[in-house]
Amino acid sequence: MSLQIDKTTAQLTVSTAPEISIEHLTFGHADQLLFKDFSFTVAAGQWTCLLGPSGCGKSTLLRMISGSLTQGVAGRIQFSGQPRMRGQAAWMAQKDLLLPWLSVLENVLLGARLRGTLCAGHRQRALELLEAVGLGDHTQALPDSLSGGMRQRAALLRTLMEERPVILMDEPFSALDALTRLKLQNLAARLVKGATVLLVTHDPWEALRIGHRIYIMKERPVRLSRVFLPPGTPPRSPDREEIASMYAQLLAQLVEKRN
């Protein structure tokens, strides 16, 4: 498995990202199971978007894949046929989770800092990343002095610095205003190429802009809709006709009530 971050474009390129297979997942209260014999495969090296309203279980699924949630979970989650190991996944939450007492640079380097593997090479790479996304003047600043968009940008860089083949994102841009969200979606789509990304969102536009494969999550116990494959390469613009009609379809599926 090899990963590279391009120094000039800051792109993360993953050559052999795994596919995530979820088999016979069962979880929830006995009378109202959230997941019942749920199986699903996340395609390798692609952006898969799970679309669904709040509380439908998408964050829970993400946390089961990251390993944060194991209690009461039955079933099997594997990365390319192997059980989940350390060092494979990176996590990006809705909150930027920047530590307020560390500078922006130190926050971006958080992973290596915590693992005790920080070295000069890391610092160099982080500085280059920060420069590339326009935060070059704020590397020593405290998170408190940054805008929401800048903070989430830094959080994105922190995620990239992990250089992991699987990236799990839990509604990473939903707390931002529309314009900033757009910019960050573009940035994310541009910087991450080749990793297996599972992004959870409630915004159909977001899925259409940056996802390769879109599923709608609904009902309880959870079932997935058929896959939607938007044409073109992300980041996509919404003025293409196919995109617009797919939006209508997604919306229809989202609001559809169980018959």
Added chain:
Amino acid sequence: MPVPRLGIICIGLILIWQVVVWITQVPPYILPPPKSVVLALMDHGPELLGHAGITLIEILAGLTIGTIFGAGSALLMMISRGTKHWIMPVLVISQAIPVFALAPLLVLWLGYGLSSKIAMAVLIIFFPVTAAFYDGLRSTEPQWLELARVMDAPPHAVLREIRIPAALPALASGLRVATAVAPIGAVVGEWVGSSAGLGFYMLHANARMQIDMMFAALALLSAMALILYFIADAGLRRLIFWQTEQEGTVR
């Protein structure tokens, strides 16, 4: 430090004091008027300052040792669930027992020198510091912990890099309480057995009916406690450099 505001408050208090004395005609051997207290302060200045110095040392040493003990206990409870079950009851007892009751015992064990007063101060601040810090350590933002877990951070790194810094504001509030309360421990210790200090001085003055001198000592003690509090507050604010006044929750 809001010095002008502080000055106004002090002058205000002194004025109220004088008015109370005028209106109630309270005899000077119960509440002396501000003027006689100021005179006593000036007449016995060097002697009073000498005693103040002793009490100050007791307070500072008590604060230092008590903080180390308290913060250490909190960390211990955080690291090992087992020790928590042993330390917690001791903590609560240390708070529940009135220090007045323990003072004679401490003096008997540790003698009449500084150590018994320092021990009193330590005892009195043990609970506030430990409880505050432990609370802070326990209530770290769960999403940070989750992020650290996915990053495969070892537990000691999580403690050092996330839990402890995040708990510093809580520790700070415990320390603020401690600076306000430590003087009480030192003075009570002096009342029970000593040969120097402001508490000792106050007892003597009271017995000799030199109430103005007693109040002079009291005024000095109050001033000392105030200054200590402000210095501690300023220091804590610099230590916790990332917190701004309006901040409520972590963004």
Added chain:
Amino acid sequence: MTLLLWVVLTAGPTSSATASNELNVMLDWFVNPDHAPLFVALEKGFFTERGLKVKFMTPSNPNDPPKLVAAGKVDLAVSYQHQHHLQVDKGLPLVRVATLIATPLNALVVLADGPIRSLADLKGKTIGYSIGGFESVLLKVMLGTQGLSLKDVKLVNINFSLSPSLFTGQTQAVIGAFRNFELNQMDIAGKPGRAFFVEEHGIPPYDELIMVAHRNRVQDEALKLFVEGIEAGVQFLVNHPEESWQLFIRGRDSLDDELNRRAWIDTLPRFALRPGALDHNRYMRFARFLKNQGMIGRIPTLESWAVELGE
């Protein structure tokens, strides 16, 4: 300090808070054999038969009761003669109206089997005391009889923990120990003590326990009757000591212990047989002594601070 707050909040021109035949009397300390005549009189009804309703109260700090009398919060207080001189000098409007214990009780106490055989042996030693305002004068004069000064000893305030400090060796002598109590206490603990009586080492004799009232009240009939009640109490005490002990502990079981029983016997010879009587010369002599020692500034006319009631 809470006393201070209460008095300030309720302070006003001094006036009696009680009806004319009710007397609130503040003791100097917890009830103990030093108060025998008071309680014998109480139990035998010597106050009620004179139409008085007497209530005894205990303070938390022995320095407080006279201040309460001066502030008009209680009618009478048990005080110490030496303290009375100091308080009068500071302007407290107090008058001594009776004597309870007509000898000094204070003593310098050492371990009986210890190295201190005479006051001269105190050189370089540590002396513990409870703060009463008087101890430095006592020590200065007592040490002076042996050619020593306060600089030759180390003084430590140990509050009321007198004999324990001797037992642990933290002090070699203590002053402020009442001879009828401390010696018995040490005996019971198995480490007997030896006392140097202050009046035998340079201090003029004085009354250890007296009753004080507010200057404005000395004409009150009730006070005169109260002193008569004490007189009857002492009389009964002297005539029937065993029965008096039973009266003392009646309804106060916690007082019935070995220490009090022994202290009772030792205190019996020391009660003022004529509580109301005032020895003018003795009081003035002690006042002059205090003035010479720099403890008081001037000596006002005697009747402004010590009287025989009904004169």
